[in-house]
Amino acid sequence: MSVRPHNLESWERKEYGQVAPALDELRRQREACPPAFAVSAAAVFALPDDEQSAVEAHVASCSMCRDLQADFERLEPVGIPARTEDRILEEVRKRAATKTRPAVFGWRLLVPASVAVVVLVVVGIAGNRHGRLPAPGAPSLPPVVVAAPAPPAAPAPRPQLDKPAVKLSMLALTWRGASDGRSFATDVAPALDAFRADRFDEAERALRVLAPHYPTSVEIPFYQGVSLLFLDRPADAIGPLRRASRLADELFAADAGWYLGVALQRAGHATEARTRFAALCRGAGAYARRACEEAR
Amino acid sequence: MQDGFEAAYRKHVDAVFRFALSCVRRRDVAEDLTSDAFLALFRNFDGIDESRLPGWLLAVVRNRARDRWRRQVIEQGYLQSLTPRPDVVRAESDGGLLASPGLKAIHRVCLRLRYVDELSRSEIASATGLSETQVKGHLQYSLRLLRAALQGQKP
Numbered sequence: 001m002s003v004r005p006h007n008l009e010s011w012e013r014k015e016y017g018q019v020a021p022a023l024d025e026l027r028r029q030r031e032a033c034p035p036a037f038a039v040s041a042a043a044v045f046a047l048p049d050d051e052q053s054a055v056e057a058h059v060a061s062c063s064m065c066r067d068l069q070a071d072f073e074r075l076e077p078v079g080i081p082a083r084t085e086d087r088i089l090e091e092v093r094k095r096a097a098t099k100t101r102p103a104v105f106g107w108r109l110l111v112p113a114s115v116a117v118v119v120l121v122v123v124g125i126a127g128n129r130h131g132r133l134p135a136p137g138a139p140s141l142p143p144v145v146v147a148a149p150a151p152p153a154a155p156a157p158r159p160q161l162d163k164p165a166v167k168l169s170m171l172a173l174t175w176r177g178a179s180d181g182r183s184f185a186t187d188v189a190p191a192l193d194a195f196r197a198d199r200f201d202e203a204e205r206a207l208r209v210l211a212p213h214y215p216t217s218v219e220i221p222f223y224q225g226v227s228l229l230f231l232d233r234p235a236d237a238i239g240p241l242r243r244a245s246r247l248a249d250e251l252f253a254a255d256a257g258w259y260l261g262v263a264l265q266r267a268g269h270a271t272e273a274r275t276r277f278a279a280l281c282r283g284a285g286a287y288a289r290r291a292c293e294e295a296r
Numbered sequence: 297m298q299d300g301f302e303a304a305y306r307k308h309v310d311a312v313f314r315f316a317l318s319c320v321r322r323r324d325v326a327e328d329l330t331s332d333a334f335l336a337l338f339r340n341f342d343g344i345d346e347s348r349l350p351g352w353l354l355a356v357v358r359n360r361a362r363d364r365w366r367r368q369v370i371e372q373g374y375l376q377s378l379t380p381r382p383d384v385v386r387a388e389s390d391g392g393l394l395a396s397p398g399l400k401a402i403h404r405v406c407l408r409l410r411y412v413d414e415l416s417r418s419e420i421a422s423a424t425g426l427s428e429t430q431v432k433g434h435l436q437y438s439l440r441l442l443r444a445a446l447q448g449q450k451p
Binding site: 007009011012015016018019022023025026027030033035036037040041043044045046047048051064067068070071072074075076077078079080084085088089091092093095096272275 | 302305306309310313314315317318319320321322327330331334335338339357358361362365366367393394401402404405408409411412413414415417423424425432435436439440442443446
């Protein structure tokens with residue numbers, strides 16, 4: 001356990017080098033310490049009982065962790081930026097409104113109308129022989145607002161695996177990440193072609209190769225994870241789907257949450273799967289009903 | 297109810313956010329916990345005596361933080377890393393290096409997070425509420441001070 005040279009930023013290499021032995025010794029002494037954020041959490045009794053007891057017992061015998069708690073306490077109070085304050089208030093109101101709307105309106109109310117029109121575009125990749133996508137808004141590809149998959153009528157003994165529609169955000173369609181001017185949509189087209197044609201092995205391989213080049217794309221880990229589920233590799237699907245969940249915008253949030261829940265359930269992580277399903281169940285999204293059934 | 301809720305939100309949001317940051321040491325998660333707490337307040341606003349605020353909100357944050365910890369323990373095997381190993385626990389350490397005069401609380405926190413917990417600069421910023429530039433400044437100062445202290449010089 002050490003801050004290896006490649007983890008050091010260029011500005012800190014020189015200074016660190018001169019005190020490295022002392023810092024290495026400090027780190028060696030602290031190998032038994034809980035992570036700093038656990039030490040902080042314990043100070044406000046924010047850990048589950050077992051962990052709280054374990055960390056408290058450690059802190060009682062470790063002056064450095066006691067000092068750390070005191071130092072955290074002494075830090076200048078962090079104010080919440082005005083913009084963040086307004087955003088959270090708006091979010092609370094939206095979430096409150098979502099829950100109280102009649103369920104019959106479903107997921108559409110989660111997406112502001114203006115966003116829905118712009119973002120919810122079904123991409124006809126398979127129909128494009130050259131794998132190139134027309135520019136957003138081109139006459140040959142009118143935007144189509146799609147409904148998310150309808151919840152099934154009957155609960156399945158384990159979550160049934162349905163294939164999600166292929167969709168790309170408008171951001172993805174217009175994103176030009178590579179220096180040669182290739183677009184994200186062009187790069188991802190062959191992989192999504194394979195996905196649409198149920199060639200999941202090919203899709204998964206292609207998406208895995210693309211992933212490092214588009215680290216903030218939600219589409220790549222999402223369709224990679226779902227491909228792995230169809231390949232009956234749920235344990236391998238968890239990582240990509242967790243990434244997709246973290247990156248998901250409104251367009252993908254419910255899909256990513258649902259398929260992550262399915263992967264966890266099928267990989268034997270029933271407790272966390274139930275937690276995921278319970279979160280979806282509390283919302284009014286496309287998977288809410290199925291999630292409620294799975295969360296029971 | 298809307299006006300009353302917004303007034304309560306504006307009055308308590310700073311304290312709730314600060315408490316949430318103490319619980320999780322991640323700005324983004326602290327914002328989520330703050331949102332969760334005020335959503336709970338919104339839904340129960342008519343039944344809550346305002347004199348119970350912000351304690352009621354802090355209790356929601358604490359409970360949500362605990363739930364999150366439980367999930368993390370399951371997900372990532374954190375329990376093992378949380379439980380001190382008896383053979384290497386030091387009964388009372390001297391804290392020597394970090395006790396160097398001239399280091400303030402913020403410097404010790406940055407040093408510990410960076411070189412013991414091995415967090416990145418952005419993670420330290422998220423944990424402390426500082427900007428990444430401020431974190432860099434504190435680390436530079438701290439390293440210089442430690443070097444000088446080890447060499448018996450002034451920084």
